[in-house]
Each structure stands twice: as structure tokens, then as C-alpha cells.
Amino acid sequence: MQNPACMPHLVLVGPESFPFVRDVLRAEAWRAGLRVVEVSMRDWGSSVTPWVEVVGGRFRAGLLGPWGDLELRPEDVFWCIAEGPLPPAESDYLDSEHEALREAFHTCCPARVINRRGLLQPLWTTAMWRMLAQKLPSPETDSVLAPPHFHLGAPPEDGQRWTRWPEEAETSMGQVWWTVPEPGPLRQALVVGSHVTLWPLEFEEEPPTLPLALERDLTRLATACGADVLEVLLVPSGTPDASARWTAIQLGTSPEGLERLLAQEETVALAQVERFLRERLASQEDAR
Amino acid sequence: MILVMGPVDELLTAFFLKHLTDTKREYLFVDERHLGSEVRLELDLPQGPSGPGRLRGAVRFPTWRVGLEEISGIYSRLGTGNVEQQRTPEVRAEQAHAAALLDLFPGPVANRATAMLSNGSKPCQYAAILAAGLRVPDTLVGSTWERWEPFAKALDGDPVIKSVSDERSLVKQVSWEATRASARPGQPLAPHQFQQRIQGTNIRAHVVGARHVLACRAETQALDYRHPDLTGHTVNLCATELPEPVAEACRRLSRALGVDLAGIDLIEPPGGSSRPEDWVCLEVNTCPGFMWFEQHAGLPIARVLADFLSTSLGS
Numbered sequence A: 001m002q003n004p005a006c007m008p009h010l011v012l013v014g015p016e017s018f019p020f021v022r023d024v025l026r027a028e029a030w031r032a033g034l035r036v037v038e039v040s041m042r043d044w045g046s047s048v049t050p051w052v053e054v055v056g057g058r059f060r061a062g063l064l065g066p067w068g069d070l071e072l073r074p075e076d077v078f079w080c081i082a083e084g085p086l087p088p089a090e091s092d093y094l095d096s097e098h099e100a101l102r103e104a105f106h107t108c109c110p111a112r113v114i115n116r117r118g119l120l121q122p123l124w125t126t127a128m129w130r131m132l133a134q135k136l137p138s139p140e141t142d143s144v145l146a147p148p149h150f151h152l153g154a155p156p157e158d159g160q161r162w163t164r165w166p167e168e169a170e171t172s173m174g175q176v177w178w179t180v181p182e183p184g185p186l187r188q189a190l191v192v193g194s195h196v197t198l199w200p201l202e203f204e205e206e207p208p209t210l211p212l213a214l215e216r217d218l219t220r221l222a223t224a225c226g227a228d229v230l231e232v233l234l235v236p237s238g239t240p241d242a243s244a245r246w247t248a249i250q251l252g253t254s255p256e257g258l259e260r261l262l263a264q265e266e267t268v269a270l271a272q273v274e275r276f277l278r279e280r281l282a283s284q285e286d287a288r
Numbered sequence B: 001m002i003l004v005m006g007p008v009d010e011l012l013t014a015f016f017l018k019h020l021t022d023t024k025r026e027y028l029f030v031d032e033r034h035l036g037s038e039v040r041l042e043l044d045l046p047q048g049p050s051g052p053g054r055l056r057g058a059v060r061f062p063t064w065r066v067g068l069e070e071i072s073g074i075y076s077r078l079g080t081g082n083v084e085q086q087r088t089p090e091v092r093a094e095q096a097h098a099a100a101l102l103d104l105f106p107g108p109v110a111n112r113a114t115a116m117l118s119n120g121s122k123p124c125q126y127a128a129i130l131a132a133g134l135r136v137p138d139t140l141v142g143s144t145w146e147r148w149e150p151f152a153k154a155l156d157g158d159p160v161i162k163s164v165s166d167e168r169s170l171v172k173q174v175s176w177e178a179t180r181a182s183a184r185p186g187q188p189l190a191p192h193q194f195q196q197r198i199q200g201t202n203i204r205a206h207v208v209g210a211r212h213v214l215a216c217r218a219e220t221q222a223l224d225y226r227h228p229d230l231t232g233h234t235v236n237l238c239a240t241e242l243p244e245p246v247a248e249a250c251r252r253l254s255r256a257l258g259v260d261l262a263g264i265d266l267i268e269p270p271g272g273s274s275r276p277e278d279w280v281c282l283e284v285n286t287c288p289g290f291m292w293f294e295q296h297a298g299l300p301i302a303r304v305l306a307d308f309l310s311t312s313l314g315s
Helices: A019-032 A092-108 A128-135 A166-171 A212-225 A256-263 A267-282 B011-022 B089-104 B115-120 B122-132 B145-154 B176-182 B244-257 B291-297 B301-310
Strands: A009-013 A035-039 A049-055 A058-065 A068-072 A077-080 A112-114 A149-152 A176-179 A187-192 A195-200 A229-236 A246-252 B002-006 B027-031 B040-045 B056-060 B065-067 B073-076 B139-142 B160-162 B192-195 B201-208 B212-220 B235-240 B261-268 B280-285
Touching: A009 A019, A009 A068, A019 A035, A019 A256, A019 A267, A049 A092, A049 B122, A049 B145, A058 A092, A092 B115, A092 B122, A092 B139, A128 A166, A128 A212, A128 A246, A128 B089, A187 A212, A187 A256, A187 A267, A195 A212, A195 A267, A212 A229, A212 A246, A229 A256, A256 A267, B002 B011, B002 B301, B011 B027, B011 B291, B011 B301, B040 B089, B073 B089, B073 B301, B115 B122, B115 B280, B122 B139, B122 B244, B122 B280, B139 B145, B145 B176, B145 B192, B201 B244, B201 B301, B212 B244, B212 B291, B212 B301, B235 B291, B244 B261, B244 B280, B291 B301
Parallel strands: A009 A035, A009 A077, A077 A112, B002 B027, B002 B073
Antiparallel strands: A049 A058, A049 B139, A058 A068, A149 A176, A149 B040, A187 A195, A187 A229, A229 A246, B040 B056, B056 B065, B139 B192, B160 B192, B201 B212, B201 B261, B212 B235, B261 B280
16 A cells, blocks of 8 residues: 555635545546645635745645645645635735735646646636637637637627626626627537537427537637636537527636536446546646 | 727827828727727627638727727737826726727737736646757746745755736845745745846847847846845946847747737857856746837837838738
8 A cells, every 4th residue: 555645635615615536536646646635715815825936947746735845746646626715814915915926836746637727828817708708719711619709898789689798797897798690509618628518408308419510619619728627617509501500608717517517427428437546646747 | 900998088088199190190099097988899799600700890999990900919018107097887898898909909919818817827838948959947836835945955045036917116135044044833834936146247129029129138246136225236228139049949938928019038158158048037027018129129029019010911
């Protein structure tokens, strides 16, 4: 048996929000011989704080917590599944410093990171609607996945049904509207590593099939976003003469859809995430 | 024409506008205070192939409008100058639309809102700096005494202390003993960035369009050449040419960070070197105040920037 002190770690931040995903992570970590360290969202940034060091051009990083100082090495795996705002500091200056420290850890941590956050990662710095607008359609001419039609300002009075982009309205007050021509039933794509599955979100007599071209575009989208785990809400849509046949209407980086599917005991979703974790926990490709 | 957005009384905005006027460039200016009241942005992004022409819209004034197709490039100083403004929902909405325009505009933009964020945490930039082939100072970022003591004691000389974030801070050299003595009993160390002091000459390289490199040498005895007077020193700024491999590393770095106007703080090693790995990069300013360097070193940064922003797509 491996000495626990020498075992690589799987460090999870915020797993309490996703108990079914956490169970799979725990099981796969045990199977791969990784020791699980869980940091709650409440503790992340308060009783557990990161540090980053660069000496001779080589990054080191770790976490200080109740267990002491845990340095994360390339053989470790880190996934910040969810994080909230940091506890308020004594001044705006210190707030910025704490935030910058956390961003530094996300960016520079030398462990293998799932869905790496940080200021160099577009998914964590760009509004989701802008990600869709910037990344879709992919420049390849055979792309079948498009963003919605976006409009900023007052909604056009053109007879189409325009919906306000909710996150933008809540955070910046930006008036961002979107519409989709002739939308079909709402579906959710789950991109986990290089594997994609498609799930209905409304009643459909037949389970949706995943066309190869859509699978390819979703994988391209996740790569362009720098995401290992990406949930995409989408609808089949468009006029018959349009080249794009699917519209992505939302991106998600927290595994809410995966959690729901695991809670429903969907074996395909379980197999998908197990396969990804087995590859990821065994490989060392992503280590910096 | 060039679209300039920022506070009219902010020094660099005014300086660049004067340059555009003096050189008879065509430009459109939006005073930040008018966003949401007299100026509104109208943006439309229909479904269709990606590329220039997909983003449509206009800058709307009460009685006239300028279509985005007439704009060749954008220079933004939004958020600078400590503008006091009532943040009504209309103002906040238009500020968000302006940020979206900076990110989505297909032509040159100095700088895109998202690309400027890397400066919010210096170590985040270090990952990009190292990848570009330049050195970074040995650094510790954190709020831990346990790490700080061995790090400080392993350095040759006392470390430099500065902010981790882009909050302006006076760079100081401190000893381990003095820092330990100033700590409040029972209180954790606030987050700080400690790093080795690098010997050499300060060089500021402005990179425009990830292509044009305009560098100047700051000769001073002060630790922080931006504030030499605080330590009773003077600074002499003069234009200089970077060795081509170092200039190319600066271009790579600007490209990697996605900034069309970068202010890169470098330290040239004593005796000089043309190897990028011998040059230390302290940080990349993503909203650089280039006026001081232009005025004192005679670098034509405003002209090069205006040329770049006037360049139409594809040319």
C-alpha cells in the first residue's frame, strides 16, 4: 500500500455544491491512488489561502490550511468546481490583493488543473454571450454551430421574439438581447474532455442523436474556450437555407447539468465522466 | 477614422486628441461622461459567417450618428482619470456596451477590455512573460510567514515588496527583520509580492500592434524610476534600441496577452545582452501612460499608435 504522505492529491474546491459529481471524483481518485483534499467555498480564501512562488523561472504553488502547507506538484490534480467572493478585507486595496493572489494561484499552479481559471483564461474573464459571439461560428466553412443573433441597446421592433441576456442585466446593466430564428427543442450538450453527449431538456419522443458535425463543433468550441468540462445549451434552429443548423444559447462551466444527470442515474453520463477522469487522473499531460 | 473614448480632461486622452488634431487625422471623440446621456452605442451581431462586417452598429449622438463601418480603430482610456459620475442604469448599460464594443470590434483596438485584465495579478503575467522567453524576478506571492522567511533569507540582499494586483503601490526594499517587526501580533500577513531586486538598467518598451517597439532607457539611482523624487533622485529618460531578439520577445508577449498597446517594464542586465533570457520583465502595463516617455525621450508613440489605428482591416 502506498504511503498516504507520498500519494498525489486531488484537490477540490467547492465540491459540496455537487454531491453526485463529488462521489464520482472520490471514487475515481481512490481507484487512481490519489488522496482527496476538499476545500469548501466558505473556507477557500479564508481559512485556506494560496501561495505562489517562482524561482529560476519555475512555478511552485500551494495551499495553507488546517492541515498545514500543502504544495501542489505536477502529479497532483486541482479542480475549483465552484468559488464565491472572498470575505471582505479591511480596505479596497486588500480586497484587490486577495483577489490577485487567488488569480495568481489559478493561473500558475503547476498541478494538472481541470477547467483552469485565472486572468489568462477567457472563460473566466469574458461575459458568456461575448464568448459565444467571439468563438462561434468557428472560421471553418463547415461549421454547423452558431451563436444567437445579438443586439445591444433597445430591442429591435422587428417582430422577432427578443430575450434579455440575464447575467449581463444583473451585473453590468448592459442591454444585451438575443433571438434565434425558428428554435427547436432545448437541449444540453455535455463536453467532457474529448467526449460529447447530447441531452433533451424538454419532452421528446425520441432521444436526440448527436450529429458528427455538431460533436466536432462542440469539441472545437470547448478547445477554443480552454475548457475541459463545458455545458452548452443549444437548440436546432435556423432557416432551411442557413449553413448553421444549431444555435448555442448558453455556456456553463459549473457541472450543474452533469450533477442532475448523475442524480438521475444516467449511466451514459456516468460512463462519460468516469472515462474522462480515468484519463485525466492517470495522465500528466496538462501539468505546467 | 479613429474612435477615441475617455475623459476629456484626462492627461493622456487630451494628449492623444491634441496629436490627432495637430496631425489633421480624422477622429471621433466620446467623452466618458456623455456615455449613457448624450452618447449611446448601438451594436448588432446577426448570425452569419465570422469575420469583418458581421458586427454592425453606430455611435449615436442626439442629432447624428457615425456607423461602425467608418471607424478604422479604437483607442480607449475609459475608466482612467478618476471621473466622478453618477452611475445611473443608463450609464452602467452604456459602459457595458462600450466594453463589448472594445472586445468585439474587428479592427485594431488599444486595448480590448478583456485583454487588459492580465495586469490585475502580476504572477498571471509571469506565466505569459516566461512563455515569451524573457526572465521574471524570483518572486513569492502570498500571506504566509512560513514561506516568506526562507524566501527572503535565500535572496542576495533585501527583497523588494510591491502589490500583487494592479493597485498602484510604492515599490520598497525591505528586510525580513523589519517586516517581521512591523507585523501586528496575532494578525496574518496581508498578501504581498516579495521579489529579488534586479541589478541593471530600467527599460520601458512600448509595443504597438505587437509589431512596433519603441523603447526608452530610464537612468536613475531610484528603486522605482516612476517616483524618483520620493527618494531624492532624478531620472533621465532617453530613447534606445532593443536588441532584435529582445524586441521580438516583447512582440510575442504583446501578442500572447492580446494587447495592441503594451508598456513593458524590462531590466537590461549589467553590460547588456542580446539574449531575451538575460532580460528581466517586471510587468506589462496594459493601459500605459506613454505621454511622459514620449515627451522626455522623444519617442513618436502617439504617431505610431495613430498610424496603427488608422490602418483599415486587411491592409
